Amino acid sequence: MTAAEFSEIRAFLAVADERNFRRAATRLKISPSALSRTIRTLEERLGVRLLTRTTRSVALTEAGQSLQTQIQPLIAGMDEAVRQVGAFQESAKGTVRINLPRVAATVAIMPKLAGFLSAYPDVRLDLVIDNDMTDVVAQGFDAGIRAGHRIGQDMVAIRLTPDFRMAVVGTPSYFNEHTPPASPHELAGHRTLTYKWEKSGTAFPWSFEGPQGRVSVAVEDVLTLNDTDLLLSAALRGIGIAFLAETVVRPYLAIGDLVRVLEEWCEPVPGFHLYYPNRANMPAALRAFVDYMKLSGR
Numbered sequence: 001m002t003a004a005e006f007s008e009i010r011a012f013l014a015v016a017d018e019r020n021f022r023r024a025a026t027r028l029k030i031s032p033s034a035l036s037r038t039i040r041t042l043e044e045r046l047g048v049r050l051l052t053r054t055t056r057s058v059a060l061t062e063a064g065q066s067l068q069t070q071i072q073p074l075i076a077g078m079d080e081a082v083r084q085v086g087a088f089q090e091s092a093k094g095t096v097r098i099n100l101p102r103v104a105a106t107v108a109i110m111p112k113l114a115g116f117l118s119a120y121p122d123v124r125l126d127l128v129i130d131n132d133m134t135d136v137v138a139q140g141f142d143a144g145i146r147a148g149h150r151i152g153q154d155m156v157a158i159r160l161t162p163d164f165r166m167a168v169v170g171t172p173s174y175f176n177e178h179t180p181p182a183s184p185h186e187l188a189g190h191r192t193l194t195y196k197w198e199k200s201g202t203a204f205p206w207s208f209e210g211p212q213g214r215v216s217v218a219v220e221d222v223l224t225l226n227d228t229d230l231l232l233s234a235a236l237r238g239i240g241i242a243f244l245a246e247t248v249v250r251p252y253l254a255i256g257d258l259v260r261v262l263e264e265w266c267e268p269v270p271g272f273h274l275y276y277p278n279r280a281n282m283p284a285a286l287r288a289f290v291d292y293m294k295l296s297g298r
Contacts, residue, residue, distance in 0.1 A: 092288035093122035100145035148270030191240030
């Protein structure tokens with residue numbers, strides 16, 4: 001149905017309801033003559049008379065009654081559907097789907113989760129843990145969370161956490177058996193545990209910053225995993241040394257379960273950012289989530 005045909009149906013239903021062209025025209029905010037032309041065009045297109053008109057009254061023909069009976073519930077249903085969709089824009093309600101890595105969920109979202117859901121009880125959050133570089137738009141997500149340097153320039157990005165550093169860690173028992181490296185070049189021969197992205201098959205780079213600039217080391221992996229928790233578990237079991245976010249290993253450094261090496265070589269990397277497409281008419285639920293995360297991060 002074209003826009004013009006839909007307008008004709010709307011005009012017919014207004015006349016059928018009011019049984020008066022002038023009142024129907026007022027309701028539609030058009031002139032009676034324009035309404036009369038619209039009804040005439042509809043009747044000509046359908047090839048049947050829908051209304052019987054006299055100088056004092058308007059009545060439905062049998063065809064007009066049939067059309068009104070069948071079409072009016074459909075139009076009412078469409079109006080209600082539009083009203084309900086509009087409610088999503090007027091108030092924060094519905095589901096917000098967020099794609100994010102496990103570390104970001106732990107450090108950036110979970111501490112704020114109870115406060116957000118308390119402030120917006122009609123919003124549901126669907127947090128999908130995904131350590132790969134997923135295209136959030138193509139996969140139907142409202143937004144994503146990633147480290148700042150991994151976000152496309154066509155996205156709007158909101159900082160959630162300060163910058164953080166990576167850390168090379170192993171157990172005391174591991175370093176009792178293996179000489180701790182004094183520089184990245186001494187990582188050769190160490191048992192290294194490395195994160196590997198599932199979709200691309202690419203290993204997380206062991207990159208450092210030193211007096212001569214950036215240093216990238218081709219480590220000899222004894223274990224690759226696509227889960228940071230399992231990498232941490234492997235490091236805690238003394239299997240090898242891992243290259244993990246400082247926020248992940250900090251509690252274990254504090255109690256001595258892990259030892260950190262090459263700390264002076266690990267420069268800050270951009271913190272986690274919430275990102276989403278730059279678009280008009282953002283759903284109120286997503287706007288509420290973005291605004292809450294922005295304000296609570298200050």
